[in-house]
Amino acid sequence: MQHTLLDAYDSQLRTSSEMLRVSNTGRHGPLWFALFPGGHGFVTYESLDGADEAGIAELVDAALEHFGARSDVEDIEWKTRAHDVAPGLHEALVSRGFAPEESESIMIGEAALLAQASPMPAGVEIRQVRDEAEIWAMEKMQGTVFADPGWEARAQATVAEWSAGSDIGLWIALVDGDVVSAGRLEPVADTDFAGLWGGATLQQWRGRGTYRGLTARRARSALLQGKKYLNADCTELSRPILERSGLVKVSTTTPYIRRQPST
Template identity: 60%
Template sequence: MIHPLLAAYDAQLRTDAETAHALSSTVSGPLRMAVFPGGRGFVSSAALQDADAAQIAALVEMVVEHFGAQEGITEVEWKTRGHDRAPGLVEALTVHGFVAEEPESIMIGEAGVLAQEVAVPDGIRIRRARTDADVWAMEEMQGAVFGDPHWKVRAETTMQRLRADDDVELWIAEADGRIVSAGRLEPVGGTEFAGLWGGATLGDWRGRGIYRALTAERARSALARGKRYLHSDSTEFSRPILERSGLIKVSTTTPYVWTPPAD
């Protein structure tokens, strides 16, 4: 039997919510295909269990043609889930040049459980990031932690979202004015969920409870906004921390990435 938290995830989040901030979005059959800033393509589906391997192979070919015909696409991510029944999907993605990245854990929990008091280490200040300077410094730190060469594009996009009074919240932890940890809270409109994204802590500052404190602050904010659940796609760095905070691993997600051939 599917876990109730996973059932809520499938019903509420595998919808237009996944592409709410895309520059453009197209629905074709069971697929959602979107383009985000920086030329990043994205593909997701609600379910593929009613398709056979031949039909799924045709869907993958259609996606490659769809994004291949667009200028400025730098990469395309197909978001797969470990609990899906999708016969032949991995094989079709591989044949068409998609490369698997590291699997991540789909973590979900009650916001009320995570909104606990966590001791903040001496010298650490946790607050909302609201200015362009805050955003730039936060994204630069996260880019360094994740080895992300596109962090400047993400910084510009995030600043635009804040200027437009987007619901996204940015939370940072500072030591002597330097950002040492950060993460986003993204309430998902029309659902009971808010997402925990972008969690990153500089190596020298890990293991001190800073990220747990950031998670608790975001959980309290989510509750104040009427959200019941928190969810996150977590690496092995953040999964144990989120489990200690009260989130549960309900499945996995593996991104398969396709890079358009050079002209």
């Protein structure tokens, strides 16, 4: 089961699927490059199989050359996965100024299994957002949970995306009109996947089935859109919550970040 899920992840959720909302991209051998808003460079690939240590070092140099030619790049992320065969990659990245950040678990589950209904706390209503005010309330709650001082900028971006007719689903759990839990459902075009992102629940509503119910509703929505799998990247703190919801850890991903030197 885990092997099947990991194969689906590698074949469907890497490279082109990671570039769907990016206009500025590039290629070099197996590498795919993207530049996200705010000057964030990004490097990914489906596989580096067949490359030895020298070849991988050359690929890292090619990425630095690609982004180094641009003045609008603030930092570069090289996204690694623990199950990849990439001899010497860690050493090549670190020796060129990249630093590893916290690893996250790659979680995948079958939408049909995750869609099964579970008991909900009394008084909890789960549905999609209906207006901009609910988006602001959702983002404020998530900003509180994650201690994110930049939640207002993220809220503005989410409102703009929602107003433009994005296919991303914004789901909330409400109690007496207040948002107590929330999460996104992001269908990935031309794949069997939809992503679960942005999950957050207020402390007093954790451990009561609220987030599990939110996951089930998003899973049912994914099934209606023809999606077979749900995926998420999460910290070790969140992993047990997703496992209780039915997702399986198939690997880990670690971002290596290089801050571009000031000119």
